[in-house]
Amino acid sequence: xxxTTLQQQEISKNFQNLLNYFSSDLVEIEKIILDSASGKSxxxxxxxxxxxxxxxxxxxxxxxxxxxxxCGNQNIFSQHHLASAVEIIHTATLLHxxxxxxxxxxxxxxxxxxxxxxxxxxxxxxxxxxxxFELMVKTQNLSALQLLSxxxxxxxxxxxLQLQHSNNPLIxxxxxxxxxFGKTAALFxxxxxxxxxxxxxxxxxxxxxxxxxxxxxxxxxxxxxILDYTANQQELGKNIGGDFFEGKITLPIILALKxxxxxxxxxxxxxxxxxxxxxxxxxxxxxxxxDLLHKYNSITESKNIAQQFFINANQQLDIFPNSLAKQHxxxxxxxxxxxxx
Numbered sequence: 001x002x003x004t005t006l007q008q009q010e011i012s013k014n015f016q017n018l019l020n021y022f023s024s025d026l027v028e029i030e031k032i033i034l035d036s037a038s039g040k041s042x043x044x045x046x047x048x049x050x051x052x053x054x055x056x057x058x059x060x061x062x063x064x065x066x067x068x069x070x071c072g073n074q075n076i077f078s079q080h081h082l083a084s085a086v087e088i089i090h091t092a093t094l095l096h097x098x099x100x101x102x103x104x105x106x107x108x109x110x111x112x113x114x115x116x117x118x119x120x121x122x123x124x125x126x127x128x129x130x131x132x133f134e135l136m137v138k139t140q141n142l143s144a145l146q147l148l149s150x151x152x153x154x155x156x157x158x159x160x161l162q163l164q165h166s167n168n169p170l171i172x173x174x175x176x177x178x179x180x181f182g183k184t185a186a187l188f189x190x191x192x193x194x195x196x197x198x199x200x201x202x203x204x205x206x207x208x209x210x211x212x213x214x215x216x217x218x219x220x221x222x223x224x225x226i227l228d229y230t231a232n233q234q235e236l237g238k239n240i241g242g243d244f245f246e247g248k249i250t251l252p253i254i255l256a257l258k259x260x261x262x263x264x265x266x267x268x269x270x271x272x273x274x275x276x277x278x279x280x281x282x283x284x285x286x287x288x289x290x291d292l293l294h295k296y297n298s299i300t301e302s303k304n305i306a307q308q309f310f311i312n313a314n315q316q317l318d319i320f321p322n323s324l325a326k327q328h329x330x331x332x333x334x335x336x337x338x339x340x341x
Contacts, residue, residue: 008338015335018328022062025080029061032084036131047124051091059220059332060086060191066332067195067209070325078139078198085148086191088132093155093183095125100163143197151190158182167247167276169257169269176254177218180225185217192216208316212329215313219336222306225250226340229293241286247276251305253289255298264292303340310337 019026030052037048061083068079098121129152136145162179165171192213196206228243229252243250249257249272257265271285293299313333320326 011331011334011338014331018062018331019057021328022065025065025083026058026061028080029058029084029087032080032135033088036084036135037128039127043120044124044127047095047120048091048128051094058087060090060187063188063191063213063216063329063332064195066325066328067192068199069195070320070323070329071196071199071201071205071209073325074199075139078141078144079195081135081139082141082144082148082194082198083191085132085135086187086194088128088135089148089152089155090187092125092128092132093159093187095121095128096159100159139198141198144194147190147193147197151186154182154186158184158186162248165249167249167272169249169272171249171254173251173254176251180218180221181214184221185214188217188220189213205319208319212313212316212333215309215316216333216336218309219306219313219333222251222302222309223336223339226252226299226302226306229290230299230340241283244272244286244289245275245281247272247274251302252293252298255301256293256296259296259298260292264295268292306337306340 033052034045034049038045064083064086065079068074073079132152133145133149136148139145158179158181161175162183165175165179189210190213192209193206196209201209225243228241228250231240242248253268253272257268260268268289271289275285310333314330317326317329
């Protein structure tokens with residue numbers, strides 16, 4: 001979709017301009033988070049500080065800010081506190097994810113469970129979830145509270161569903177989509193929807209924001225799953241091939257298995273089963289899988305699916321007149337897809 005280096009550079013430049021545009025809001029959001037995360041245990045503040053100083057684009061709070069701007073930009077207090085809540089929910093899920101996946105590196109730095117232990121990560125993650133609800137209540141917006149409460153349960157459901165199917169070679173494309181909607185796209189969708197809710201936008205506008213965020217979130221997760229097999233560690237910020245070594249079957253593998261002959265299908269299943277049971281990290285086996293993904297063109301097919309979600313997301317913005325806020329949302333969408341284009 002973005003065929004030239006010049007186009008890619010322009011999109012990257014626009015995204016950096018977007019981050020600069022919202023920089024003062026993001027400073028305020030980070031202040032709200034760090035000031036709020038002050039339990040009696042110093043470990044809470046230490047882990048939270050490490051998490052929020054480790055980088056990250058703050059996509060979810062920016063989506064809330066941009067959609068709020070698109071819909072009228074009223075009530076800055078609610079915007080900042082709900083954006084903080086959204087980012088805290090996301091951060092809490094990362095803490096839990098790293099424990100479940102036994103991840104040692106995230107965004108190029110050691111994870112909380114690597115620096116401390118699993119118990120601390122789980123408990124601080126629970127604390128952050130509770131903190132997010134405190135911030136939501138402060139806005140006194142029942143609709144936003146209901147939405148983000150429901151979204152939190154959807155995220156947990158998606159994580160459990162992923163755990164249930166993590167080593168299932170028979171997982172279908174629809175089951176995969178259900179998982180990544182729950183664990184990733186639901187919070188993107190809610191972040192966009194809240195921007196409309198707090199500005200009392202029309203039901204039609206809110207629905208379009210919801211669908212935009214949902215499609216965008218699907219792109220993010222599919223791209224992450226592709227990059228796990230195609231990026232280098234510096235670009236990805238964590239170990240390459242992590243999904244394979246954990247025995248986690250994602251879209252590129254699902255598509256390869258759908259087309260593979262009996263011999264290759266058996267080989268893929270055996271390698272994933274062995275990794276799931278033994279936490280194997282043999283690079284030779286990863287090379288075998290990469291060759292099979294190339295053989296069955298499943299990386300390209302995965303990119304094509306991500307592109308369809310891109311088209312769907314872009315169409316959801318047609319209802320809104322052109323504005324700087326709309327350009328910001330289009331910029332985020334382009335940047336999300338750019339990572340694999």
